[in-house]
Amino acid sequence: MAETYSTVQGDTWDYIAFKVYGSEEYTTLLMQSNYAYLDILVFSAGTILNTPDLPEEETEELPPWRESVEEEDDLDPYDDYDEEV
Numbered sequence: 001m002a003e004t005y006s007t008v009q010g011d012t013w014d015y016i017a018f019k020v021y022g023s024e025e026y027t028t029l030l031m032q033s034n035y036a037y038l039d040i041l042v043f044s045a046g047t048i049l050n051t052p053d054l055p056e057e058e059t060e061e062l063p064p065w066r067e068s069v070e071e072e073d074d075l076d077p078y079d080d081y082d083e084e085v
Contacts, residue, residue, distance in 0.1 A: 005051045007043035016043075020051050029054070 005020055017027040031038060033050045040047070 003051060005049045007045060007047040007049065009043070009045040011043040012041065016049065021054060026054065 005016060007016065013031055014024040014027045017030045018024050020026075020030070030049065030051065033052050037047065037049065
């Protein structure tokens with residue numbers, strides 16, 4: 001991924017985040033990495049912005065010792081309940 005982005009006339013923070021990262025949800029990351037330009041809402045051409053790599057995403061996988069606990073939590077204590085008593 002590019003480490004910088006050169007703005008085009010009319011670019012906005014969210015549009016740049018979409019073009020660079022594929023989603024507007026990274027607008028905050030982009031803005032935090034370019035503090036000096038926070039007063040700009042619509043960019044003119046040629047402003048060079050830093051575009052850091054995205055942070056590592058946390059995986060949904062649990063460590064083995066947690067998986068067994070999660071499975072035990074799903075057990076229903078009344079599964080063996082016999083209604084014909």
